[in-house]
Amino acid sequence: MTALDLPVRTHPDERRQVASGNQEQRRRRRREYRLFALLVAPNLLVIAVFAYWPILYNAFLSLTDWNMIAARPTFVGLTNYANILTDPAFHKTLWITLVFTGLIVAGSLVIGLALALLFNQPLKGRGVVRTISFAPHILSGAAVATIWLFIFDPGYGLLRALIEPFGAEPPDWMNNSDWALPGLVIVYLWKNVGFTALIYLAGLQGLPKELDEAAAIDGAGTWTRFRRIKLPLLAPITFFLLITTVIGTFQAFDVIAVMTGGGPGDATTTLSWSIYNEGFQAFNAGRAATLSIIMFVILLIVTAVQARVMERRVHYK
Amino acid sequence: MxxxxxxxxxxxxxxxxxxxxxxxxxxxxxxxxxxxxxxxxxxxxxxxxxxxWENFSLAWKAAPFDRFFLNSTIITVVGTAAKVANAVLTAYAFAYLRFPFKKVLFTLVLGAMMVPGHVTLLPNYLTVASLGWINTYAGLIVPGIGSAFATFLMRQHFLTLPSEVTDAAAVDGAGHLRTLWRVVLPMSQPMLITVVVITAVEEWNNFVWPLIVTNTADMRTLPVGLLILKDEEGLANWGTIMAGTLLVLAPMLLIFLVAQRYIVGGITQGALKG
Known part of the structure; x- marks a missing residue:
């Protein structure tokens, strides 16, 4: 069997039906249709109700004012959009989301790639360390956040014990509006760079060795070979990680909920937190739905860009 | 070097x-x-x-951790079983059965991956409320059992299986469900384990949905219960809070130690081929 066979794979029944048209075959085909519908229906139903319908529902709710207690929403047209898009508090939320996302994307790409390069060296124990660094990725965000809350504790936290010997005063991380966001970024990086490193490592191990060796023979140094050969060849992986990290970070919630609750003040109020806050603490369905639509559109653009770039990559390959 | x-x-x-x-x-x-x-x-x-062990009994006293543990276990086991069943059945249908407009339908399934989960929170809460499912296991589990990514992984895997085997099963008169159970699934064991483990980890760690859809202590899950414990202890008793945190993490740490190669394999595969 070759790879070319794959897309045209059909059920053997179909292949035997060269001379079509008799009743037996039509009955068989109908049975197959019915089985298909039966197997696919539960999944499609759940997807339709809980993934696609919410988009339409959000679009509708975003045109209304509703506290979720009144019998029905009041139609207000585009008022929510007008209010939110001109609200300085929303601009700040968007800015915080972008800073938060930017720091995490940059941090996890740079640190993840550095770790992958380290794990790619022939060192004893590198496999164990790679596994250790990946472990936080599969741990509950709420639990990880709670551990770091203790580590950041200004009185008895581990970080105080590491900072004090250098004569510096530890900040009251999560209660200080200058330090809360960087604190969250540290926790997210700790939780996720092991994942980035793992993907980069798989990429590094898939690179053709010949180019690198030829460049080394030509006298190119380690840094030049990294910058001119490895980095460009890893570009598709970097791009994939960039997109997935942006999408994931935009929806970051559990760590924020446990560590800061969007505060102090609004210092860590990201778009994801404000959707929760408007919907489930202020009970303002219209505003929560509008913010949801805004997030959906932003991430849809990000995904569309990804699709375009991936398509081009395939064509030029 | x-x-x-x-x-x-x-x-x-x-x-x-x-x-x-x-x-x-x-x-x-x-x-x-x-x-x-x-x-x-x-x-x-x-x-x-x-x-x-005092911290553990203090945590147990401060919040009903046995109940949280039970709820998390039920949701993880039932949710994972339902979601993986959905993935396997859908993947089998798309890989082996004929249906009009199959391609369009498959695009619809995959398209669900483009909908960010956080955007669906409010509408799904309202849908679940209108079904009368707030603070129930159905409300906790059902919205999450639709499967797009796992379906994609399983279907890709099914397409790599040699067709001779499934053809032979069909010639022997085995029906589709029998072929799936006796031939296709046993041949897909590593991929199946990967999908089960990754799904179970997600279900166990899920935070925002159980937070929203439950409202009494006896329906909370471990991650949400941890938030309640933390708020109750007011950060004054770190021993108790760390004991509670360890209860949340321990099962996943164990699964990770046992099955890490499946998790790592599945994640790199999803990233590099997806």
Missing amino acids: SRLGTRPLQYVVLVGVAAIFLAPLYWLISTALKQPADIYQWPPAWWPHDLT
Whole structure:
């Protein structure tokens, strides 16, 4: 069997039906249709109700004012959009989301790639360390956040014990509006760079060795070979990680909920937190739905860009 | 690579990296086992002087952790079973059965991956409310059992299976469900384990949905219960809070130790081929 066979794979029944048209075959085909519908229906139903319908529902709710207690929403047209898009508090939320996302994307790409390069060296124990660094990725965000809350504790936290010997005063991380966001970024990086490193490592191990060796023979140094050969060849992986990290970070919630609750003040109020806050603490369905639509559109653009770039990559390959 | 001086340095960095990722977990476990006197002293006690289980019983007293544990287990087991069943059945149908407009339907399934989960929170809450499912297991589980990514992984895998085997089964008169159960699934075991483990980890760690859809302590799950414990203890009793945190993490740490190669394999595959 070759790879070319794959897309045209059909059920053997179909292949035997060269001379079509008799009743037996039509009955068989109908049975197959019915089985298909039966197997696919539960999944499609759940997807339709809980993934696609919410988009339409959000679009509708975003045109209304509703506290979720009144019998029905009041139609207000585009008022929510007008209010939110001109609200300085929303601009700040968007800015915080972008800073938060930017720091995490940059941090996890740079640190993840550095770790992958380290794990790619022939060192004893590198496999164990790679596994250790990946472990936080599969741990509950709420639990990880709670551990770091203790580590950041200004009185008895581990970080105080590491900072004090250098004569510096530890900040009251999560209660200080200058330090809360960087604190969250540290926790997210700790939780996720092991994942980035793992993907980069798989990429590094898939690179053709010949180019690198030829460049080394030509006298190119380690840094030049990294910058001119490895980095460009890893570009598709970097791009994939960039997109997935942006999408994931935009929806970051559990760590924020446990560590800061969007505060102090609004210092860590990201778009994801404000959707929760408007919907489930202020009970303002219209505003929560509008913010949801805004997030959906932003991430849809990000995904569309990804699709375009991936398509081009395939064509030029 | 040939320079000898860099190798020892690389080992130093490697050990440093291991320390950065292990230290918080060590600190969690040792604090959970420490007496309060060891926790609230400065400089800190680097290891527990007298091991104690007291923190666990305090956590148990402060919040119904047995109930949280039960709820998390039910949701993880039932949710994973339903979601993986959906993935396998849908993948089989798309890989082996004929249907009009199959391609369009498959695009619809995959398109669900483009909908960010956070955007669906409010509408799904309202849908679940209108079904009368707030604060029920159905409300906790059902919205999450639709499967797009796992369906994609399973279907891709089914398409790599040699067609002779499934053809032979069909010629032998085995029906489709029999072929799936007896032939296709056993041949897909590693991929199936990967999908089960990744799904179970997601279900167990899920936070925002159980937070929203439950409203009494007896329906909370472990991650949400942890938030309640933290708020109740008011950050004044780290031993108790760390004991509760360890209860949330321990099962996933165990699964990770046992099945990490499946998790790692599945995640790299999803990333590089997806």
